[in-house]
Amino acid sequence: xxxxPLSYQWCMVPMTGGSLCRVATLGSYTKKTNLCxxxxxxxxxxxxxxxxxxxxxxxxxSKANSHPLMMIPPDEEEDxxxxxxxxxxxxxxxxNTNIKIPEEVNHAICIGSSHGWLAYISRLDCSVFLWSPFxxxxxxxxxxxxxxxxxxxxxxxxxxxxxxxxxYEGDALCHKWKSAYESDDDSSPDFGFKVExxxxxxxxxxxxxxxxxxxxxxxxxxxxSSVPTSDDCxxxxxxxxSIHRSIAFCKPGDKSWTFVEPPLKKNFDIVDVIHFNxxxxxxxxxxxxxxxxxxxxxxxxxxxxxIKTCFAHKHLSSLEKYTRISCGERYYLVESSGELLWVCRxxxxxxxxxxxIIVNSDIIESPDQTTMxxxxxxxxxxxxxxxxxxxxxxxxxxxxxxxxCLSAQSFPxxxxxxxxxxxxxxxxxxxxxxxxxxxxxxxxxxHYELSGGYVFGELCRFGDGRILPPPFWVMRHFH
Numbered sequence: 001x002x003x004x005p006l007s008y009q010w011c012m013v014p015m016t017g018g019s020l021c022r023v024a025t026l027g028s029y030t031k032k033t034n035l036c037x038x039x040x041x042x043x044x045x046x047x048x049x050x051x052x053x054x055x056x057x058x059x060x061x062s063k064a065n066s067h068p069l070m071m072i073p074p075d076e077e078e079d080x081x082x083x084x085x086x087x088x089x090x091x092x093x094x095x096n097t098n099i100k101i102p103e104e105v106n107h108a109i110c111i112g113s114s115h116g117w118l119a120y121i122s123r124l125d126c127s128v129f130l131w132s133p134f135x136x137x138x139x140x141x142x143x144x145x146x147x148x149x150x151x152x153x154x155x156x157x158x159x160x161x162x163x164x165x166x167x168y169e170g171d172a173l174c175h176k177w178k179s180a181y182e183s184d185d186d187s188s189p190d191f192g193f194k195v196e197x198x199x200x201x202x203x204x205x206x207x208x209x210x211x212x213x214x215x216x217x218x219x220x221x222x223x224x225s226s227v228p229t230s231d232d233c234x235x236x237x238x239x240x241x242s243i244h245r246s247i248a249f250c251k252p253g254d255k256s257w258t259f260v261e262p263p264l265k266k267n268f269d270i271v272d273v274i275h276f277n278x279x280x281x282x283x284x285x286x287x288x289x290x291x292x293x294x295x296x297x298x299x300x301x302x303x304x305x306x307i308k309t310c311f312a313h314k315h316l317s318s319l320e321k322y323t324r325i326s327c328g329e330r331y332y333l334v335e336s337s338g339e340l341l342w343v344c345r346x347x348x349x350x351x352x353x354x355x356x357i358i359v360n361s362d363i364i365e366s367p368d369q370t371t372m373x374x375x376x377x378x379x380x381x382x383x384x385x386x387x388x389x390x391x392x393x394x395x396x397x398x399x400x401x402x403x404x405c406l407s408a409q410s411f412p413x414x415x416x417x418x419x420x421x422x423x424x425x426x427x428x429x430x431x432x433x434x435x436x437x438x439x440x441x442x443x444x445x446x447h448y449e450l451s452g453g454y455v456f457g458e459l460c461r462f463g464d465g466r467i468l469p470p471p472f473w474v475m476r477h478f479h
Contacts, residue, residue, distance in 0.1 A: 067411045068397050068404060070422060070445070070471040071110075071118075071133075074101055082106055084133050087471065089420065089445070090413045099133050109215055109429050112222035113401035113474045119222035119235075121145075125189045126211040126218065130228050130235075130252070134476055140228050140252050142235060145218060147256035148248055150196040159192035159208045188212070216429055223402040225275045228252045234296055236281055238270050240426075245269060246304065247283060249296060258299070263292055263306035274333040274403060276340055284331050284342060291378075307383055311376065314387040326350075327371055330424070334403040336377075336394050341405075342385055343398060344374040345421065347444070367441075368427075370455055373419050373448050389450060391417055399424045399445075400472040419448040420473070428470045442470025 070089055074082035075096060084099040105120055108129075112119030117132045119142075128142040146153045193214050196206040220240035226233045229252075237248045237257065246262035247270060268285035270292070276282050281294040291307040316324070327346035334341040347368045375396075376385035395414045397404040399422035408416035423444040448455050 066476045067406065067414055068401070068420070068473040068475045069095065071113075071469075071474050072471050073467060073469060086474075089447075090415075097133075101133075102131060102139060104129065104139060105131055110400060110469060110472055111219050112224075113472055114222070114224040115227045115402075116475055117224060117228055118474060121215050121219055123212045123215050125191075126193065126214055128219070128222075128237075130224075133474075137229060142252070143250050143254050143256045145214075145257075146193065148237075148239065149244060149259050152194045152196075153191050154194045154208060156188065156190045156192050156210070158194075159210050161208075161210065161213060217426075220270075221272065221400065221402075223273050223275060223281075225278070225281075234275075234299075236273055236275075236294075236296075238273050238283070240269075246292075247273060247281065247294060249299075249302070251299070258302065260294055260296075260302045260304050263304040264290065266290070271330070272332050272403070274335055274340075276333075276335050277338065282333055282340060284333050286331075288329070288331060288344070309378065309383045309385055311385045312387060323372055324374075328368070332398045332403045334396050334398070334405050336391060336396070336405040340378040340380075341388075341391075341396075342376040342378065343396065343403070343419065344376075345398065346371045346373070347425075367443055368423075368425050369444050370421055370446065370448070372453060372455065373450070375419075375450065391450060393417070395420065397421075397473045400470075401474065404473065404475060415447065415449070417450045419450065421445060421448065422471050422473055423467075424470075424472070442467030445471060 067090055069086040072085050072087045072094070074085050076082055082101040084097045084101055086095040086097070087093070088095055104122065105118075107124050108120035108122045110118055111121050111128075116134050117130045117140075119128070119130055121128050126145045128145065130140040130142065145151055188210055192208055192210045194206055194208050195214070217240040220238040222235060222237050224233055224235055228235065233252055235250050235252065237250075239246075239248065244259070245266075245268060246260050248257040248259045250257050268287050268290055270283045271286050273281055273283045279297075281296060283292040283294065284290075285292070289309055289311070291309050293305040293307055295303040295305070323346060327348045330345045330347070332343040332345070334343055347370050349368045375388050375391065377388050378384075379386050393408040393416040395406045395408055395411070395416060396419045397406070398419060401422075406414060408414045414420075421444075423442045425444065428441050446456050
């Protein structure tokens with residue numbers, strides 16, 4: 001037997017047909033799972049009942065316990081104003097506050113969290129802005145989206161929502177593009193947007209969208225180089241549209257976004273960006289290997305570079321190989337003690353209610369759940385990603401937020417050598433997610449222990465099956 005966290009132990013037991021299954025033992029309790037030997041398993045623990053902390057706990061936080069919190073759906077006062085709520089995943093507390101959420105935030109979708117500030121895009125008119133729940137600073141408006149390449153404003157009557165779906169996917173999928181936040185109270189502006197792009201075969205096309213449809217895939221993430229109230233802050237947007245295969249940036253107060261030409265003319269979407277060592281912005285693409293570097297020191301002459309990287313050989317067991325082949329992937333870049341880390345998150349939607357991956361099952365409406373992570377560090381001398389299985393006392397936070405790395409020594413409540421994650425699936429903002437998982441949004445969160453390779457999480461719900469808005473990490477920032 002092998003010792004496992006939480007006193008779990010596993011052994012192999014023969015089954016009919018000559019196959020093997022794994023049996024989990026916790027104390028005197030034994031549970032049998034219908035998994036073949038080559039199938040990975042997602043370990044999960046039940047969270048205890050949620051404690052509700054008074055506002056005073058949040059009012060005067062100290063740096064000793066200022067680890068990131070999960071922002072969760074707000075409470076409402078009698079006057080209809082929404083109040084901020086946070087979930088302290090580490091201490092398993094819901095933190096209620098008296099912080100009133102601006103009306104603009106109530107009508108927007110979060111697309112980033114950085115330095116204690118949150119980035120939003122309005123589902124009413126696609127305006128982009130920053131807001132901090134930890135300061136009294138007003139909202140900071142960012143440039144309008146029609147200053148991005150290939151996007152123009154058009155009259156609302158010229159918008160044809162279903163045109164591109166009819167052309168490529170058929171009428172049956174039209175509803176899948178609707179925002180999960182749409183309601184009768186949301187008033188549509190008298191304008192929409194025309195989006196143009198070039199195909200690899202050099203042909204051109206376009207589609208038109210209203211604001212509450214375009215927000216679903218317009219901007220993937222926004223990151224900041226520093227707090228936006230500082231003079232040296234640079235705001236970088238990672239466009240979600242395939243026509244924009246590079247980044248755009250601005251300074252708070254700018255009237256337009258500046259698009260940076262990609263260093264490689266390939267059909268690779270950028271999936272994450274990190275501001276590294278207070279110097280360059282690094283971006284990882286959807287192919288996983290291609291790395292871009294952006295030098296924005298001279299904003300009048302931005303530069304982009306291609307870094308051709310390779311991966312060092314990593315010995316994998318048959319179990320590990322199966323997990324990587326059978327799961328989907330999402331990528332993140334993280335700065336850790338002066339090193340650049342590439343983090344790959346594996347997830348699957350073929351799970352039962354106990355969080356177990358089932359081979360050849362009839363489960364077709366399971367929500368995506370994280371199964372494991374791979375972590376690599378970049379050897380800048382050889383431009384090679386080196387696999388690592390231990391990050392020491394470091395703790396990583398990934399999701400919609402700008403990826404974070406903290407020290408467990410500085411934040412003793414955190415568990416060292418772990419990755420804390422929240423749900424950042426591309427489906428979380430859609431009214432009808434793909435694969436028929438209408439009942440689940442924002443539920444995939446927890447932490448992953450690198451030392452043993454085990455995920456701990458729970459489809460813990462705040463009210464109902466859909467957590468809207470979905471939770472995301474936000475770091476309490478101290479000035």
